[in-house]
Amino acid sequence: MASCAQKLLEIIYNRRSIRKYHRKPIPDDVLKAILEAGRQAPSARNLQPYCFIIVRDQELKKRLIFSEWNRFIEEAPVVIVGCGDSRAKWAVVDVAIALQNMVIAAEALGLGTCWIGHFIEEEVKKLLRIPEHIKVVAMITLGYPAEKPGPRPKKSLEELIRYETYE
Numbered sequence: 001m002a003s004c005a006q007k008l009l010e011i012i013y014n015r016r017s018i019r020k021y022h023r024k025p026i027p028d029d030v031l032k033a034i035l036e037a038g039r040q041a042p043s044a045r046n047l048q049p050y051c052f053i054i055v056r057d058q059e060l061k062k063r064l065i066f067s068e069w070n071r072f073i074e075e076a077p078v079v080i081v082g083c084g085d086s087r088a089k090w091a092v093v094d095v096a097i098a099l100q101n102m103v104i105a106a107e108a109l110g111l112g113t114c115w116i117g118h119f120i121e122e123e124v125k126k127l128l129r130i131p132e133h134i135k136v137v138a139m140i141t142l143g144y145p146a147e148k149p150g151p152r153p154k155k156s157l158e159e160l161i162r163y164e165t166y167e
């Protein structure tokens with residue numbers, strides 16, 4: 001396999017959710033490269049029915065914490081809030097694909113991320129002044145990792161994959 005493909009697979013296989021971060025800020029060019037990976041994502045009918053809010057303000061970040069488990073949000077220098085236009089049929093999927101592109105790009109650039117799905121949407125919308133028709137799909141934390149977690153349990157391919165038909 002070409003070494004570039006091998007490298008990409010390593011990035012995907014070795015990524016872990018990171019819940020401890022160094023306070024070190026993310027340089028603008030690095031953040032921009034990660035956001036660009038999101039911008040290049042596929043979307044249904046190429047509608048790109050999304051917007052990503054970059055939250056760096058410490059007070060705002062604290063207010064994005066809705067459970068004790070997600071306290072680490074305030075440690076991460078950046079939180080990216082993925083918003084989709086609910087009038088577009090595939091908006092949730094489109095946002096998820098773009099966020100995951102950013103996750104992989106971040107990993108390639110030596111940064112860590114964690115998806116955040118635990119939040120109260122109405123409160124986030126009020127806090128970040130998000131209009132009615134826009135859905136908060138998910139967030140990701142972003143920063144330089146201060147932990148190196150081992151592999152997490154994943155189902156085997158035998159459990160996940162069926163050939164030709166479901167049954």
Ligand SMILES: Cc1cc2nc3c(=O)[nH]c(=O)nc-3n(C[C@H](O)[C@H](O)[C@H](O)COP(=O)(O)O)c2cc1C
Binds near residue numbers: 114117
């Ligand atoms: C949609 C979604 C929502 C998630 N929400 C949270 C969350 O609120 N807090 C958290 O600590 N991790 C959250 N995670 C991370 C998962 O717990 C993590 O991906 C899973 O345990 C597997 O670990 P890995 O990412 O290291 O492979 C979320 C992941 C996804 C995809």
